[in-house]
Amino acid sequence: MDDRSSSPWRWPREWGIDVTLNASITPDLVTQHGLRPEEYEGIVERLGREPSIVELGIYSVMWSEHCAYKHSRPVLRGLPTTGERVLVGPGENAGVIDIGGGLAIAFKMESHNHPSAVEPYQGAATGVGGILRDIFTMGARPVAMLDNLRFGEPSDPAMQHLVEGVVEGIAGYGNCVGVPTVAGDVMFDPGHAGNILVNVMCVGVMRSEDLALGQAQGPGNAVLCFGSATGCDGIHGATFASEELSEQALERRGAVQVGDPFMGKRILEATLELIRRGLVAGIQDMGAAGLTCSTCEMAGRAGTGIEIDLDRVPQRAEGMSAYEIMLSESQERMLAVVEPPKIEAALEVCERWECGGVVIGEVTDTGQMVVRHHGATVADIPAEHLTGAAPVYHPEDAPPAAPRPLGETPRIRRSEVNATLLRLLASPTIASKRWAWRRYDHMVQTGAAVRPGEGDAAVIRLRGRDGGPDRFIAVTSDGNHRAVARDARIGGQLAVCEAARNLVCVGAEPLGVTNCLNFGSPERPEVFGAFRRCVGGMAEACRALGVPVTGGNVSFYNEADGIAIPPTPMIGMLGLIEDAAHITRMAWREVGDVICMLGPLPEGLGGSELLKMTAGPDLPGTAPLGTIAPFDLEGEVRLQSLTLRAIREGLIRSAHDVSEGGLAVTLAECCLGGLGARIDAAPGDDLAVALFGELPPRVVVSVRAEDAPRLCAMAEAEGVDCAEIGEVTGGGLSLAGCEEIAIDALRAAHETRPWEGLA
């Protein structure tokens, strides 16, 4: 553990910042705080005076890209955010969807990329801790975690260190807190080597009446802080997240926080008990920008003011300045607003869960955020100016680099099919991620109805209440950046559609979307151009599928050595399964069942794993090789609606979508349950495209032989292509006249670890 409490060190001072109150505000100091001269002028004008150093620090984090979405807000407005099931949309700690029966689901996704690049274990662990707090602060008990990880090629020893650290960090925090990590994905590409991505999603369930909001309601109410004491870790974390990774930035280890999952578990239980017993009028965790962000956001949302006395804030370092206390991102801290008659009961709950609990101030009606320290007023700022008045930028927009056309498509002879399939199955992005998820407790809370590797999405059982039947939600998160790099708009559409398709394949109806949009610097026109087009594509897909976006996170400045990562939107999605009989997995069920492919014929190889294997990966800073085919969004909507309807009508026995590796890999994965398949003919005439082309999306299903005609008729009526391509057997997998591959050989290839020696 990183304990600096013994010495009165000052990270901000190490960057040349004087954090004492008599510091004079120079243009350099303003720049060091990531504020532009015109932003600073706006601050002086609004305050009617020069800000103090504490106020400058507060503005710098609240107006950082991470907190204020300065470059992304106008674009994000294009996403559909309303729907009859939406209880809470964007702007709160997490989105909330009503699933009926008195229950609601809170879910949210966030990035912890830069901290994980510097210190992978703690970076990932505190990412998990942070997203958990976003969920339970709404009053929901976390029931599932998902992780989307992007690394460079695993052959790079630096990557091995990062992969190990990130996976251990996720396990270390999530396992201890007792929230199952159930799904996610891991992809390896050189474009992410310099700036890895660690995106975490959390899903929680609550009784609708327990919904709690991060609002400082009721002037005169007490402001209570509980959880860990405030230390010097993580100062300026939000600003750190809002700049490019450089040698200099990597030196700022003080901007990385250290997690304490046991405290995380205690504040989780304390928070849920406080909310369930009606003891808080508003509550919020202290995440990015710590005490600063939680106080002014709560006041800003409620239109109230807030006044706090830093002398009362429990501190774990001696002699911390007001600047440091306000900007610390020490983990596992909560801020609650409590009516005076309930203070005693609230403090008792905190004591019971051994997580402190101190009244540090009160809600006022002045609209001002006032901070006192050692008897002096060190900050006095209109709360709404911090939260609502951050500048908005409309950066220059240029079309992203077009993909280079693929001269000659790789051809695959029939004799090469099996070897190609086995190589693809063993490739790091496609191979089983058991090496990761077996380290995650994915079964705690006895809810894992569909476990990792069993279906296209995780299915979580919600225990029936009062003798009622169990209910089920499905959750998924992923995003294929290779498609986005080739066509940002279509890539955005595909990402949303893939998440929805994953839910549909396990038998769930998609209800809501969250996201984490990882891009380079928005100040680069082609990055912003890709961002705008990608979000536009996402919005089109969300509208077409009828799923609202309830929140999300934008992570800009993912760059290394001046080169942006490939645009990488991650889509998290929530679905509902009303009947246990509709739960569908990917494994074949019975010998003799007919295998059908639903959806259009594959086209092209751009962005595919096969092309990566034969022509090499996309390289950072160069236009990718190979285009992707136009995408028929309406056709995709029909495909998904047909699949879900056929599942609900009991026709479909297994379902798995075609994604990385194409049809052959999909079929192989369906065989891993133990039954084989004989595929009579691969649809299309080019073997490489037919078996290994990834787009447009399709779904492979198996049905009882007698049901095949009905499925085909339904598909025809819906306008979806349906091809009978083979049947389930008791042997291995034989593809279009190739020799049969034994299931054990498929399994062995699929269980290949990304590098030798990985435990």
Place this chain on the structure above:
Amino acid sequence: MKTGVIIFPGSNCDQDCLDVSERVMGWEAIPCWHRDALPPGLDLVILPGGFSHGDYLRAGAIAARAPVMADVARFAQAGGPVLGICNGFQILCEAGLLPGALRINRDLIFHCEDVWLRVERRDTRFTSACPERIQMPIAHREGNYYADRETLARLEGQGLVLFRYEENPNGSVNDIAGIMSEAGNVCGMMPHPERASEDVLGCTDGRSVFESLALATGVGN
């Protein structure tokens, strides 16, 4: 049948054990806080899995010294059945109610996976309803059972090993997955029977452990 499930700060399988007791087995299940006295009239005490006190210091070491543990020891002394699952097993060892210790897995990583167990004795109050082989999940990083040679000889000699891994996942000596006390009323096991007690979770072998306990107490529902 009335069962108490002890809750320490950091326990995280407490609700699962309460739920299986109540909803699957139809028992009365009472959450018992670590600082409080054990409620009277219990037929069974379960120490659930999790990370009591964060597993800081040593898994189970702090929980073993909680106020409620003195009552649990008295309950056991009087012949009451005590089942420790995962972290509960670690706590029972730390409290001296069972011999041996659980060390970090030999490959130093957390394992969450299904394992097959051989049920070594099927005439005990924890196993009388179990078939010869049962499958259930493990989820631990410190499940590598160790006891010195003498203790091990005593455990084996007196038939106190109840569950053995068919394929050893963690390095446990003699493939031990679960043991019982000499008096036969305290059992600790690393695998999670409560995670394998419902059809919807894909496996119901774990229920046989709870069914055995129901048979043994003869209290019925």
